[in-house]
Amino acid sequence: MTTLIVIVGYLCLLLALGFFSNKLFRGTSKDYFVASHSIGPFLLLMSVFGTTMTAFALVGSTGKSFERGIGTYGLMASISGLVHAAIFFLIGIRLWAFGKKHGFITQIQFFRARFESDSIGYLLFPILVLLIIPYLLIGIIGAGKTIEPVTAGAFPALFTNPTAPQWLGGVPPWLTGLVVSLVVLSYVFMGGSRGAAFANTFQTIVFMIMGLVAFVFIINALGGVNNTGKVPARINDKGLVVQDYQFDKQKAQLTTNVPPKPVGRVVDFEDPSLSDQQPHFWREPVKVEFKKKNPKTGELIPFERELGIPFITFVTYLFIPLSVGMFPHLFQHWLTARSAKSFRLTVIAHPLCIMIVWVPCVLVGAWASGVLPPGIPPPAVLSAMLTLLVGDPVLIGLLTAGVLAAIMSSLDSQFLCLGTIFTNDIVIHRAGEKNYSDKQIIFIARCFIVVIVALTYGLAMLAKNANVFDLAIWCFSGFSALFPVIFAALYWKRTSKQGAVASIIAALLTWLYYFHQSGYGGEYMVGPGIVPAAICFVVAALVLIVVSLFTDPPSEETLTKFFPEKSEL
Amino acid sequence: MGKATVWALFVILFFLHQDFWWWEDSNLIFGFMPIGLAYHAAFSIACACLGFLAIRYAWPHDLEKFADDHD
Numbered sequence: 001m002t003t004l005i006v007i008v009g010y011l012c013l014l015l016a017l018g019f020f021s022n023k024l025f026r027g028t029s030k031d032y033f034v035a036s037h038s039i040g041p042f043l044l045l046m047s048v049f050g051t052t053m054t055a056f057a058l059v060g061s062t063g064k065s066f067e068r069g070i071g072t073y074g075l076m077a078s079i080s081g082l083v084h085a086a087i088f089f090l091i092g093i094r095l096w097a098f099g100k101k102h103g104f105i106t107q108i109q110f111f112r113a114r115f116e117s118d119s120i121g122y123l124l125f126p127i128l129v130l131l132i133i134p135y136l137l138i139g140i141i142g143a144g145k146t147i148e149p150v151t152a153g154a155f156p157a158l159f160t161n162p163t164a165p166q167w168l169g170g171v172p173p174w175l176t177g178l179v180v181s182l183v184v185l186s187y188v189f190m191g192g193s194r195g196a197a198f199a200n201t202f203q204t205i206v207f208m209i210m211g212l213v214a215f216v217f218i219i220n221a222l223g224g225v226n227n228t229g230k231v232p233a234r235i236n237d238k239g240l241v242v243q244d245y246q247f248d249k250q251k252a253q254l255t256t257n258v259p260p261k262p263v264g265r266v267v268d269f270e271d272p273s274l275s276d277q278q279p280h281f282w283r284e285p286v287k288v289e290f291k292k293k294n295p296k297t298g299e300l301i302p303f304e305r306e307l308g309i310p311f312i313t314f315v316t317y318l319f320i321p322l323s324v325g326m327f328p329h330l331f332q333h334w335l336t337a338r339s340a341k342s343f344r345l346t347v348i349a350h351p352l353c354i355m356i357v358w359v360p361c362v363l364v365g366a367w368a369s370g371v372l373p374p375g376i377p378p379p380a381v382l383s384a385m386l387t388l389l390v391g392d393p394v395l396i397g398l399l400t401a402g403v404l405a406a407i408m409s410s411l412d413s414q415f416l417c418l419g420t421i422f423t424n425d426i427v428i429h430r431a432g433e434k435n436y437s438d439k440q441i442i443f444i445a446r447c448f449i450v451v452i453v454a455l456t457y458g459l460a461m462l463a464k465n466a467n468v469f470d471l472a473i474w475c476f477s478g479f480s481a482l483f484p485v486i487f488a489a490l491y492w493k494r495t496s497k498q499g500a501v502a503s504i505i506a507a508l509l510t511w512l513y514y515f516h517q518s519g520y521g522g523e524y525m526v527g528p529g530i531v532p533a534a535i536c537f538v539v540a541a542l543v544l545i546v547v548s549l550f551t552d553p554p555s556e557e558t559l560t561k562f563f564p565e566k567s568e569l
Numbered sequence: 570m571g572k573a574t575v576w577a578l579f580v581i582l583f584f585l586h587q588d589f590w591w592w593e594d595s596n597l598i599f600g601f602m603p604i605g606l607a608y609h610a611a612f613s614i615a616c617a618c619l620g621f622l623a624i625r626y627a628w629p630h631d632l633e634k635f636a637d638d639h640d
Binding site for chain 1: 579582583586587588589591592593594595597599600601602603605606609610612613614616617619620621623624629632633635636637
């Protein structure tokens with residue numbers, strides 16, 4: 001119960017921040033959508049980083065490392081440090097410059113002007129909404145999965161149908177999702193992009209500090225930094241995956257299992273070099289059979305999991321972080337920048353911030369393989385480690401608030417962005433800006449945000465068992481497939497309207513095909529382990545090039561507008 | 570140092586990311602950090618350094634002026 005009180009206190013603090021940012025709100029639609037281009041370097045870094053690091057970063061990375069080991073970091077984090085920073089530099093600054101000069105507030109406005117086409121906006125709008133919804137879902141699902149374990153036992157008479165038997169009485173995911181949605185909705189509703197920037201900064205600081213505090217406590221509970229390396233599950237000479245330790249909650253210390261506890265077995269164990277290896281500490285793929293308990297019947301059900309990462313998967317994952325170039329919510333954050341110089345801190349510090357957050361999470365996930373049952377749902381690994389290893393309820397509450405902070409700092413930007421593009425690219429675009437007052441424009445955006453929050457919440461309840469990491473990868477894959485359009489729009493004069501439209505359609509169709517093949521959100525690789533994003537990207541890029549070359553180039557007027565001469569720059 | 574050098578460093582970093590040479594190595598450094606993870610953490614620091622060099626030697630001053638001139 002103490003833990004829950006701390007979490008509720010944090011949410012109330014956020015609401016207070018929402019009221020505060022509402023006081024700073026200038027009342028104009030430009031301020032509501034892009035904070036009147038007034039955000040400086042530190043707020044930009046925190047809001048961009050907070051937006052890109054969601055449940056995926058904390059909950060997802062820990063869960064994925066629990067499943068596949070330390071390769072998770074190279075797979076998404078270190079390559080993102082390189083690719084994201086390059087995109088901020090090459091695309092972010094350029095879009096900010098065009099946005100500021102020509103008054104663009106949304107991505108769609110840029111594309112409509114660059115490709116001299118209204119229809120491209122109507123084509124892109126539903127696609128952007130379709131792709132961003134999985135991103136929203138992971139936030140709400142991740143929040144639900146995090147809160148239930150840490151509040152287990154708080155209301156045993158009230159919440160009698162837990163996700164897992166040991167979490168009886170914990171706040172159920174439907175209630176957490178509802179509360180988180182309402183809190184985010186309230187401060188976005190009140191403060192718009194300025195409110196989101198303030199809230200993101202506050203929440204990013206909270207989740208970074210709390211993440212490091214959690215890391216220190218977990219290390220201490222595992223017997224100190226030099227002992228942590230012995231904790232992950234190990235393969236013994238018979239090919240069994242064993243846990244050498246368990247955490248004794250009574251004594252609050254790690255104790256040795258004598259003999260080591262078997263939790264799985266290597267499938268077709270023949271390679272003696274696997275003996276005594278900790279598969280979560282390397283990246284060579286190893287197929288292991290584990291067992292998990294059916295929560296309803298108590299029956300043990302075998303399941304297979306591939307530990308490690310195939311090299312081809314690792315290489316082709318580089319296409320996933322390209323998604324950042326097409327995130328509409330990030331576009332909106334870029335436009336809030338006061339000047340191009342505001343980007344400098346983000347370009348340098350973004351890879352370091354990723355490292356500060358991801359390294360501890362990936363290590364905790366790998367260590368968890370040695371003390372948690374292998375059948376635990378991956379999104380619940382982080383909170384299960386906190387509950388198991390950090391005894392103090394106040395601290396658990398603060399650490400959990402840190403996880404919620406990471407989740408909400410992305411949700412706010414995404415909700416706001418959808419409200420912004422609907423209002424500007426559909427409503428105002430059709431009816432004309434002169435037909436609405438500034439107040440009406442803000443009202444329409446707020447109404448659409450309410451609708452999207454409600455829709456997202458409903459979908460999150462339907463997809464409550466989805467894997468947060470895998471669902472996020474599907475969202476990123478779709479945006480990566482659209483990347484050739486934004487890159488070509490900025491750097492290739494010959495890109496035509498028809499080329500852009502064909503590329504968007506090709507990206508959508510290939511993405512839908514593979515999404516369907518995956519069973520709508522599961523982990524899916526093509527052939528020897530190629531990520532679908534790589535194929536979607538290549539198809540979209542080829543279609544863009546071929547169709548552009550066979551159709552008319554943009555008008556001279558447009559080319560002058562978007563490719564000014566050096567002397568004009 | 571010019572833009573070309575910054576781009577060359579970017580390409581080198583991209584290839585250095587594919588560290589197949591540590592793939593089957595689970596040795597620990599500093600007693601707790603698997604070498605594959607330590608390498609990629611160092612890679613993140615290298616990315617930050619590259620960002621610094623890009624800002625120093627390849628900053629789009631013209632683009633900045635272009636946007637600010639038309640307020």
